[in-house]
Amino acid sequence: MTHIRRLTPGVCAALAVGILATWLGGFAPLIGGPIIALLIGMLLTSLRGTPAGERMQAGAGFTGKRVLQLAIVVLGGTMSLAGIAELGARTAPVLFGTLAIALTSGWLLAKLVRISRDESVLLTVGTSICGASAIAATAPILAAEASVIALAVTAIFTYNLVAVFVFPWLGHLLGMSQEAFGLFAGTAVNDTSSVVAAASIYGAEAAQIAVVVKLTRTLAIIPITIALSWWIARTNKTAATASGEVATKRKRPWQLVPWFLTGFLVAALAASLGVIPAAWSDGLHLIAKTLIAAALAGIGFTVDFAVIRRAGFKPLGFAGVLWVIITLSALGLMWATGWL
Structure with missing residues (x-):
């Protein structure tokens, strides 16, 4: 009960803003409820x-x-x-082609920019795969310091915000279909919340597709973390074995699959078997949209502008260059495979 009481004020405030933003989004569909909720949350934070x-x-x-x-x-x-x-099957060439380009570009860029190994690895996997989730999965393997983790998350979050504002506009400018934008958002935006927010602004169908693409991309955490563990053990055996605490924090491969990916697949199976009636689809969409708006409001409430200002240019610059490379490669591969 104490835990529930502690959560109640923030949850209720975020839900209230989410409901309000979803309603307002009906009058401004191009902006959409999620981005309105994020803006309200950030506005309240900035005023405070x-x-x-x-x-x-x-x-x-x-x-x-x-x-x-x-x-x-x-x-x-x-x-x-x-x-x-x-x-x-249809999106695999774009999704995995972009992922390969991103990881290779991050490795090459790290050789040109003087930032630490941990910063370059965290920024590369975070930007290439799934933002904070990828950083959380790889940081224990690197034994990264808290300040480095915070910088990486902050740098990536900055471009997530840019993507939420810019990508829907870019999609309309390029005349993307709902399917095409869902693929674009799921491939070129790195954090789940921003993927869902950007795609929801574009349309319900785009949001569905973006979630599938994003969750498929999230599975790349498993081979990446396994490969990173092997690399750390081979190139720096002393660091890999000196700390028992680091070793105990490492997760098994199956533990790296987010619970919501499993939940998503179970819910999709239920819908496929008719356990969830097709007539419920519109209602479920509305519930999901409202929950997404509430989540974005919660994120807006917790934005620390001081941390963003203190992040410095190098991590932001590294993440920014990599983000542009991912965006352009996604668009290029979409054009080459007939999506544009």
């Missing part, structure tokens, strides 16, 4: 001058992470596994 206070912080953080993940599970109830498999 600091992120949410202690009474709000826990609930806002919970909403920004867990409620967003719940929304992805709800979206799974509107899809079929057959459609997911078919979409995966």
Whole structure:
């Protein structure tokens, strides 16, 4: 009960903003409820001058992470596994081609820019795969310091915000279909919340497709972390074995699969088998959209502008160059494979 009471203020505030933003989004569909919720949250934070206070912080953080993940599970109830498999086959060249280019570019860029090994690795996997989730999975393997992790998350979050604002506009400028934009957002935006927000602004169909593409991309965490563990053990055996604490923090490969990916697939299976009626689809979409807006409001409540200012140019510059490379390679591969 104490934990629930601690979460209640932030959760209720984020849900209230999410409901309001979803309603307002109906009058401004090009902007959409999620981005309105994010803007309201950030506006309230900027007026306050600091992120949410202690009474709000826990609930806002919970909403920004867990409620967003719940929304992805709800979206799974509107899809079929057959459609997911078919979409995966069609998007694979763009998705995995972009991933390969991103990882290679990050490795080459790290040789040109004087930043630490941990910074370059965290920024590369975070930008290439799935933002903070990839950073959280790889940081224990590197035994990265908290300040390095914070810098990486902040740098990537900065470009997530840019993507949410710019990508829907770019999609309309290029005349992308709902399917094409879903692929673009799922491939070129690195954090789940920003992928869902950008795609939801573009349209419901785009959001469905973006979630599938993004979750497929998230699975790359498993081989990447295994390869990174092997690389660390081979090139720096002393660092890999000196700390028992580091070793105990490492996760098994199956533990790296996010719970909401499993939930999404279970919900999609239920929809495919008719356990979740097709008539519920519109209602589930509305629920998911409202939960997404609430999650973005929670993220807005916890934005620390001071940390962003202190991040410095190098991590931001590294992540920015890599983000541009990913965006351009995604567009190029989409054009080459007939999506544009």
